[in-house]
Amino acid sequence: MTATAHRMDAVVTDARRAEAFAPAEAAPPVALYVHVPFCVSLCPYCDFVVYAGSAARGPRNRVPAFVSALETELHLRADALDERFGPPPQRPALASLYLGGGTPSLLPIDAIASIVGLVKERYGVVDDAEVTLEANPGPEERGDAGALRAAGVTRLSFGAQSLDPAELRRLGRRHRAEDVAEAVAGAREAAVPSVSLDLLYDVPDGTLASWIATLDAALDLAPDHLSLYALTLDDPDAEGLTGVTGDHLPTTRGARRWRDTSRAAQDDDRAAAQYHHAFHRLAADGWRPYEISNWARPGHESRHNMAYWERRPYEAVGPGAHAFDGSVRRWNAAALDGWVEALSPRAGAPCLPPGGSESIDAATAASERVILGLRTDGGVPLPAASEPPLAGVFGWALAAELLEVTADDRVVLTVRGRLLSNEVFAALV
Numbered sequence: 362m363t364a365t366a367h368r369m370d371a372v373v374t375d376a377r378r379a380e381a382f383a384p385a386e387a388a389p390p391v392a393l394y395v396h397v398p399f400c401v402s403l404c405p406y407c408d409f410v411v412y413a414g415s416a417a418r419g420p421r422n423r424v425p426a427f428v429s430a431l432e433t434e435l436h437l438r439a440d441a442l443d444e445r446f447g448p449p450p451q452r453p454a455l456a457s458l459y460l461g462g463g464t465p466s467l468l469p470i471d472a473i474a475s476i477v478g479l480v481k482e483r484y485g486v487v488d489d490a491e492v493t494l495e496a497n498p499g500p501e502e503r504g505d506a507g508a509l510r511a512a513g514v515t516r517l518s519f520g521a522q523s524l525d526p527a528e529l530r531r532l533g534r535r536h537r538a539e540d541v542a543e544a545v546a547g548a549r550e551a552a553v554p555s556v557s558l559d560l561l562y563d564v565p566d567g568t569l570a571s572w573i574a575t576l577d578a579a580l581d582l583a584p585d586h587l588s589l590y591a592l593t594l595d596d597p598d599a600e601g602l603t604g605v606t607g608d609h610l611p612t613t614r615g616a617r618r619w620r621d622t623s624r625a626a627q628d629d630d631r632a633a634a635q636y637h638h639a640f641h642r643l644a645a646d647g648w649r650p651y652e653i654s655n656w657a658r659p660g661h662e663s664r665h666n667m668a669y670w671e672r673r674p675y676e677a678v679g680p681g682a683h684a685f686d687g688s689v690r691r692w693n694a695a696a697l698d699g700w701v702e703a704l705s706p707r708a709g710a711p712c713l714p715p716g717g718s719e720s721i722d723a724a725t726a727a728s729e730r731v732i733l734g735l736r737t738d739g740g741v742p743l744p745a746a747s748e749p750p751l752a753g754v755f756g757w758a759l760a761a762e763l764l765e766v767t768a769d770d771r772v773v774l775t776v777r778g779r780l781l782s783n784e785v786f787a788a789l790v
Contacts, residue, residue: 369474387686388770389446391686392457392668393484396679397465398697399424401502403534405619410681410695410738411463418467423697428472430704433711436676437704442676456666457491466496466504472630474512481513484676491516491664498544499536506544506551516663517548518557518588522750524578525571528564533619538578545582555661557586559720562635565626566590570637576642585661589639590654591632591731594620594733603707606717608681608692633780653736654780670733672726680714687727724749732786736762740773754788 380505398410401415416423440603446452451673458480460582468476472629473494480486496503500742506517524530541558558579562572579587596617597609606695612620640650647658669676677684681695693700693716703714721729728750734741743766746755751772763778763785774782 366747371607385444387688388674389442389452389532390454390674390676390684390686391458392482392665392673392675393455394665394677394679394682395458395465396677396682397427397460397462397468398680399427399462399467400497401467402533402535403613403616405616405712406532406592406594406623408595409463409610410608410679412697416697419466419494423701424468424472426701426705427697428475430701433475433677433704434714435476435479435483437711437713438676438678442484443686449483454485454487454635455480455490457493457668459492459665460494461596462495464497464502465494466502466509470505470508470512473509473514476556477513491520491587493557493663493665496544497536498540500540500543502535503540503544503547506547506553507593510551510553510569513555515546516555517555517687518552518559518586519544522577523557523559523564524560524575524671525567525570528567528571530574531565532561534729539686541579542582545584555585557588557661558582558584559588559590561590561592562639563627563632565623567631567635569631569634569638573638573642576639580646586663587643587648588654589636589656590666591636593695594624594627596620603695605696606694606715608683608695608716610695633771636780637776640779649738651738653774653782667737670737672730672733689718689720708744710729721722729788732789735772735778735782735785737776738773740771743772746772750789754785758785758788 396410400411400413401417403411403413412423415421422442442452442641458477465473475494494504494509494514494516498521499521503519509517521533521541522532524541526538529536529538545556545558549554559613560575560579588786596612597603597607598612601607602609603611616702639680643650645658648658649662651662652658652666655666657663674687675685677693680693680697680700683690683692685691693714700714704711706712727748731741731745731751741751745751755764758778762775763777763781766772778785
């Protein structure tokens with residue numbers, strides 16, 4: 362028997378085994394996501410629910426109607442939570458609020474302050490809550506960091522994507538590399554407690570050298586958090602996600618052409634080399650690789666996203682937004698017209714917007730817990746290796762050096778396993 366097997370046998374009767382993968386019951390949310398679906402322009406690779414151009418800016422922009430409908434949905438969702446779990450303080454306060462998009466920094470500052478205030482009033486927010494707002498780095502899109510801080514924002518996440526001028530043009534980004542530095546400096550001057558940068562690797566026709574230069578330039582800006590994502594060029598139409606109650610919008614013809622061309626300019630081996638470099642470069646600089654795509658300075662891990670990876674309940678509002686109560690996953694349809702119409706009817710009382718839901722059975726819940734747990738550097742407890750779904754693939758993944766067992770009896774992905782995580786996760790479903 363191997364040392365790992367001896368250790369598994371020793372801990373398999375641990376009390377954690379009985380509860381580690383038990384089906385969860387519905388519970389009040391610990392986090393709230395607000396989707397703001399406006400951008401100045403649409404990037405060709407983006408699959409998020411986004412309305413660009415005149416919907417976001419100009420005399421016919423839809424921002425005021427959106428904000429009004431959003432506040433109505435926040436009230437309706439809070440009413441439902443009050444009925445199920447009791448109002449605050451009977452219901453636990455939120456630990457995090459996340460305004461994502463889209464480009465939430467395009468909202469007027471008074472609208473952002475109003476949203477934050479409404480959430481505090483109706484949902485309750487802990488004193489040290491993490492309040493994140495996503496922003497584009499361009500000078501006309503990043504917002505006023507000082508005003509955002511005064512409105513209650515504690516964390517700014519800038520969509521840099523690259524610091525290479527040619528790659529920014531290739532990706533259809535509006536900002537310059539210099540704008541990212543200015544955005545971070547502005548956030549520091551405003552005393553925003555935490556600053557994050559999003560970067561993309563496996564950019565079409567990118568190189569390992571350009572990725573190394575982008576990562577070095579990002580580190581020179583001294584952010585607190587980095588999200589490094591492999592560029593994925595999916596087809597939500599083919600996946601059936603764009604129907605009447607779908608949570609995605611149909612892909613434009615221009616974006617589809619761009620993606621079809623760009624896939625041919627991507628390379629799995631180059632992407633693996635880029636990720637491998639980032640992992641070791643950041644480790645040498647003291648960063649914690651707390652999730653497959655996320656690194657943080659100590660104390661700057663995204664509490665909001667950790668709620669997702671720990672499979673904790675969260676509420677969500679806005680077109681295309683997803684919520685989870687521990688047993689049921691719910692989503693709003695992506696179409697802005699239908700969402701606004703339900704929440705701002707010309708006659709009658711407002712109602713919750715169209716969308717869909719699915720109940721999560723025990724087997725699916727077990728798979729989700731293992732997959733989400735393995736995404737993090739904490740992994741899953743060793744007893745899980747003797748239970749479905751991990752039991753069936755544990756030996757193979759261990760032998761293939763995709764998984765390892767830590768000294769404190771946790772099963773985690775190796776660096777190789779992180780690179781091939783989709784293969785591991787596919788075997789667990």
